[in-house]
Amino acid sequence: MCNHLVRFLIFIFLIPLLLTCEKDSPTEPAPSDNLLDPQIILNQVNLDSLTRQVAILSGEQPVLIDTSLVTISSRYSHHSGNARAAEYLEQKLLRYDLQVHMMDFSASGRNVYAVQYGLVDPEQVYIICAHYDSMPDSSISPGADDDASGCATVLEAARILSRYTSRYTIIYAFWDEEEQGIRGSLAYASRAAQLNENIRGVINIDMIGWDSNDDGQFYINVRDTAQSAQISNRMVSLHDQFQVGLSPQVLNPGSGSDxxxxxxxxxxxxxxxxxxGSDWNAYYHTTNDRLAQFNLDYFYKCASLCIVSLSSLVEIES
Ligand SMILES: [Zn+2]
Known part of the structure; x- marks a missing residue:
């Protein structure tokens, strides 16, 4: 064989080999090419559905739990409404055909969460979450903004996204005893770390109902931990691309709750x-933290952005 032919044959055999190596390398997988248009998710976010959940969780509206009509007037840790709220959330998640888990982390603390397994990479997980306990320590403790607003958003995410399949696993989670020192989320996160679970990202929502000056400003609290900044960047770019109409303020290093x-x-x-700061909820941790004080347009937009961001991160398929 002449030299040219040898080189040609090496070339021909080497190219597929190189391509195979590239395919098998443990780099970030390319997104699927049949992703759902995020606008389809945004179109399904429903303000009535969101406010109904806030009304139920904050005791404005009674609800059937099992066969009894219940008014959840306080979700404070040791009031009976706290346990009723957990039962209600479980019942709601089961209705979306999700696998529901109750995680008792102490004599009084119970997290509620549901799992929707991803089709392609089920061991990789995104969590959307909020805390369901409330303040103050009183038989009337509506906690509509803090944090029924977050819980309603997690339920709305489950209502919409449970109809679809996704690449990654979604966990819809409700933490207990946030107000006693983020106990529920600490119990969950420490167990996940021990078990070496692959949590790719978390969107925690805590108080998105108050905007008294109508400036649309809200915080995305972020730190330089794992993929936190990528999640924040994704939220801001989806906000801009779909003209959600808020004013995101990225705080790094941020604070927050769970x-x-x-x-x-x-x-x-x-x-x-x-x-x-200047536009803080005037009824924070009082018996008047009620749905009536909400800026509904702001609440709807914040919830929409959280849900569409989750749908984009988990790669909802069309
Ligand atoms: Zn809170």
């Missing part, structure tokens, strides 16, 4: 929250 538990154990997370 997102702190995930940072502590090295997981990527963001904390979505209304403004504090």
């Amino acid at each position: 997102n702190l538990a995930f940072w502590r154990f090295g997981f990527g997370a963001v904390g979505v929250e209304e403004m504090y």
Whole structure:
């Protein structure tokens, strides 16, 4: 064989080999090419559905749990409404055909979460979450903004996204005893770290109902932990691309609530929250933290952005 032919044959055999090596390398997988248009998700976010859940969780509206009509007037840790709220959330998640788990982390603390397995990479997980306990320690403790607003968003995400398949696993989670020192989320995050679970990212939502000056500002709390910044960037770019109409303020290093538990154990997370400081909820941790004080347009937009961001991260398929 002449030299040219040898080189040609090496070339011909080497190219497929190189391509195979590239395919098998453990780099970030390319997104699927049949992703659902995020606008289809946005179109399904429903304000009536969101406010109904806030009304139920904050005791404005009674609800059937099993066969009894219940008014959840307080979700404070040791009031009976706290356990009723957990039962209600479980019942709701079961209705979306999800696998529901109750995680008792202490004599009084119980997290509720549901799993929707991804079709392609089920061991890789994204979590959307909020805390369901409330303040103050009283038989009337509506906690509509803090944090029925977040819980309603997680339920709305489950209502919409449970109809689809996704590449990665979704966990819809409700933490207990956030108000006693983020106990529920710490219990979950520490167990996940021990079990070496692959949590790719967390969107924690805590208080998205108050915007008294109508400036649309809200915080995305972020830190330089794992993929936190990538999640925040994705949220901001989806916000701009789909003209959600808010004014995102990225805080790094941010604070927040249950997102702190995930940072502590090295997981990527963001904390979505209304403004504090000059436009802080005047009824925070009082018996008047009610749906009537909500800026509904702001609540709807914040919830929409959280849900569409999750759908994009988990790669919902069309
Ligand atoms: Zn809160």
